[in-house]
Amino acid sequence: MHSLALRKLFFIFILLSTAFIISACSSDSKSETGTTDDTASSEVPKDGGVLDVGLSSNPNTLDPIKYTGAYESQIIRQIGDTLLVYNKDLSGFKPSIATKWEVSEDMKSYTFTLRDDVYFQPGKYQDGRQMTAEDVKFSLERSAKKSALNRLSGVDSIEVTGEFKVTLHLNEPNAALLAMLTDAGNIIIPKEGVEGWGEQFGAHLIGTGPFQLKDWQTDQAVELVRHDKYWGEKPHLDGVTFKIISDPTMMANAIRSGDIDIATDIKGQNRAVIEKDKNLKLLSKSGLSLTYIDLNNIEGPTADPKVREAIYKATNVEKIVKGVNQWGGASVSYMPLPKESWGYSKDLEKLKPEYNPKEAKEILAETDYADGFKTELYVLEKRSPYAVIFQNQMKENLNIDVEIKVAEWGTLSEIAAKGKAPMYIGGWSWYPDPYFFLNQTFHSDQIGSLGNGRGYSNEKVDKLLDQANTKTVDQDERAKLYQEAIKIAMGDFSRIELDNLDITAAITKNVKGFEVSADGSINIVKPNGTNVWLNE
Template identity: 75%
Template sequence: MKKMKHVVLLLTLISIALVISACGGASQDKGSENSKNTNTEPKSGGVLKVGLASNPNTLDPIKYTGAYESQIMRSVGDTLVVYNQDLSDFSPSLATEWTPSEDMKSYTFKLRDDVYFQPGKYQDGRKMTAEDVKYSLERSAKESALGRLDGVESVEVTGESEVIVHLTAPNASFLAMLTDVGNIIIPKEEVEGWGDQFGANLVGTGPFQFKNWQTDQKVELVRHDKYWGEKPYLDGVTYQIIKDPNMMTNALRSGDIDIATDIKGQNRQVIEQDQNLELLSEPGLAIDYLDLNNMSGPTADPKVREAIYKATNVEEIVKGVNQWGGGTVSYAPIPKGSWAYSEELEKLKPEYNPTEAKKILAETDYANGFKTELYVLESRVPYATIFQAQMKENLNIDVDIKVTEWGTLSDIAAKGKAPMYIGGWSWYPDPFFFLNKTFHSNQIGSLGNGKGYNNPEVDALLDKALSDTVEQGERAKLYQEAIKIIMSEYPRVELDNLDQTAAVTKHVQGFAVSADGTINIVKPNGTNVWLSN
C-alpha cells in the first residue's frame, strides 16, 4: 500500500503546484462585497462569460450526449415544461397547461400563442406552431441518441395551440423526460436546410440565439429580442472552453470569465479564500463511475469484473480526488439525492479486499493479469491514475490511460469500443434517468449503456417502475430490486457522489447551482441572471 500512498501524495503535490502556478497573476483584492450579499436592483446589459471544461460536440437536440452541450442548448431552446427551481415539481414553459388521460397513455398540452423562433438561414423568425411541437417531439422520439423521449408513439395536432402526445404505455416519468433539453422545440426548415450542420447552427425559441462557434475556444449567444418570456437582463452569453481546471480557476480570478464550472480539488480552497469570488457547492444528482465492457475483452467475464471491483479501493480514490471536499463515496448507481435512494443500498457495495480479488481472478483465464485501456476526459485523470496503480499492484493488470476529448470519448464508449471508461451521470431526481438510461438493454449502443449490460429481469423491473404505478414509494421498491441485481453482476465500479459546484465573481447576480447540474441563465421558473457592473 506504500505505492498507493505515494500516488495520492504525488497527485496532491502536482495539483497544488499547478494551482499556485496558474493563479500567480490573479487579483488579490479582498475588499469587495460577496455577490450573495449584494442588494442592488437588477440592471440590464453586459455579456456573461461562462467557463466550460470541454468542447461541445454538437448542439443538435437529438445528437447531443453531454452536459457541456446541454448547458449551451438550454439558453437557445425551450421545452414544453420545465422543473421549478428546487426540482420538486413542474412549471409551464411553451405549454401553459397539460392534462393526462385516465389511462395515462396520452397527455393534452395547451400551447402559448406568442412564441417566435430566432431568425435563421431558412426562416426569418416566424411564429411557433403546434406543427413544430409535433415535428420536434416525434423527431426526438425516433432519433434521439440517448432515447430522451422513449415511449412516445405519436403527436397529434388538435388545434392551433393544442397537441396530444400519445404514449405506447403509461410512463410515470414522461413529464420529467419532457424537461430534457433534447426535447426543445425547433423549426423544421432549419433542420432540413442545414442537414448535418444543424448541430452547429441551432435555432430555437429561447432567450438567447446562436451567433458564433469557434471550436475549442468559445460559443457566443446574443439576446433574442422576440423571446416570449421575461426579457433577459443580459445582452448575451459567451461559453468559453477552458479544459484545464487550474486555468479555469485562474480565468475566474483574473476576470476573464464570470462563472467557472467543474470546480474540484485544490481549486475549491483557492476560490473559498478569495473574497472576490463565491464557491457555490450543493449536494448534487451526479455520480462518477468506471464502466467495464460487459460484451468483449476480459471484463466480459463477470468474475473478472468482480475481481476488479474488489481490488478497487474506492475510498482511497474518492479521498485522493476530493480531499478538499465536493464528493463522497458512491454506493449505488443512483445518487443520494434521488428519491429511490436508501441506506440499505450501501450494503451492496463490495468491500475492498485485494486478497479475495486475486483468488477470484485466479479462477478466470486472466490469472496472471492482462493489459487494457481506460478512456477518460482530462478532468478525470486523477481518478484514473490512482485506479491504474491499484490494478497493477493488486491484480497485475496494466491499465493504459487514454485521455480524449468529449466527442471522441462519447463515441468510443457508446459503440462499446472502450474496454473501460470513467464517466459521469447527472440528471433529474427520478431514478429512470439513471437506471433505465444506463442499464436497460434498449440503451445498448448509446452512451449510457455502451458497456452492453443486459439482464431481462432488470429490464422487466425497470419497465414495471414506469408503467405499473405512479406512486413514488412503489416505484422506489422496484428500482431498489433492480439495483440489487445490477450490483451483484459488477457491470461497473461506482466511484463518487458529487456536489454540483460552480464559482462566480462578485458581479454575478441571480445565479444558483442546481442539483441536476444545469446552468440556468434565463428560465421560465423565475431565473434571470444579471451583472451588477
C-alpha cells in the same frame, strides 16, 4: 491558449463525464454549496449589462438534433425553450411552453396544452411570429426521427389537436418521457428557419428563449442578446457572451482577471486557487455523474460472483476517491444512482460493501482463483489515476495482477460494449430520472451496449425496472421499485461504485441569482424562477 498536449496532461489528474456534466468539491470542503449567498437576500435586481461566461469547449453546432456535447447545450438552452423544465432541485417538473399535461391510462399518450403568448425570435426567414402546436409537432418529430443521440426515443407520432394543443403517441409506455422533453435537443424551432438555412441552421439557431443569437466567432465567442418578445419574466441582462476557454488554468485566470463573470468546470488544483481569491466564490454541489468499475459478468474470473465480491471488498473506495480528487470534487458513491436523483435513498448506503481485505482473501479462497490471477483494466487516459490506485490494491490484497490498458474513447467504448473488457472504468451522467442510470446500465436488454457491456442479467431486476418505467408515472411508486432493484443488484457485485462527481463553477461577486445545477446546465433565465443579474 495552451497546446492540446498540455490540456491532456492536465486532465490526467481530473475526471470528466463522457458527454454530459462534471466535477468538483468533496464533502469536507468549505465550498460545498450550489447557491450564491444572495439568493434569499433583499437586494433589488438591477437591469442591464452583459454576462460573460467561460465555456470549456468550442461548440460545433447549435442545431438541436445534431449537437452532441453538453457545452453546446448550454448555449442552445438560452436560445430555445422546451415544453417543460425541471425545478431547481430536479425533483419534479415545472411548466414552460406547455402550461399543463395529461397522461393516458395506458401511458402511451401524453397531451400538452401550450401557451398562446410565445413568439419566435426574428430572423432571415421569419419575422418573429407566434408559436403554435404545429411548431411543436415539427420540432419534436424532427428530433424523434433525426436526433444524433436519440434524444426523443419511443415517440410513434405527434398529433395536433388544437391551435395550442398537441398529443405525443408512444410505441410503448415510458414514464421517462417527460425527462427526455427537458433536453435541449427538444427545444421548439420554426420550420421555415430550418428549411431556409438548411445545413447552416446549426449556425443560425432560432428559438423562443430569453436570448437570441447575435454573433458567433468560431473558437472565440458566441454572443447572445435579449429577446424582447420573450414570453417569460423579462431577463435582467442585456445579453450573454460565452467565451471559449478550453485550457482549465486559463479559465481560472480569466475569472481572476475579470475577463469573465462565470467560470465553468473548475477542477483539481484550480479549486484551491479560486477559494483563496477573496473576490471570487466557488460554487459546488453533488452532481448527476458517477464513476465505476465494470467487472465482466460473462467470461473470465469475474464471471464468478464470489470473485467479484472478493474484488469489491478488497477495494478501498474511500482511498481511491480521496487520492484522485485530492483538491475535492467528488464523494464516495454508494450505489449506481447519484445522490441528486429523486430515486436515491440514504437507507441503501449500507449496501456498499465495507473494505475488508482479510474477508476478501477468504472469499477468493473459495473460488478457483485462490492464488490470484492476471487480468486487464481498460480506461481512458483521464481516468488513469483511478486505475493505478486500484491496480496496487488488487496486487497487495488479492495477488491479482491488473494490466492497465489506456485506450481512446472509440476503441474503449467498442471493446467495453462488446463485453471484451475484463474490467473497465466508466463514467455515467444523465437526467435525474433513475431510468437513465438503472435501466440503461443494469437491464439485460442493454447487454451489448456500453451501459451493460459487462453482461449483467437478473430476471428480478429486469422485472422491477420494467415496472418502474411502464406501470406508473407516480414518482414515489417508481422510486420504491428502483430502490428494490438496487438492493438486488448490489448483492450481485456486478460493478464497483467509485465516486459521485460534483458540479462546480466560479463566480465574481457581481453575479447575483446564479446557482450550479446537479445536471450541469447553466441556467441564466429559466421558468423555474432563475433570472441572473449583475450588480455593477
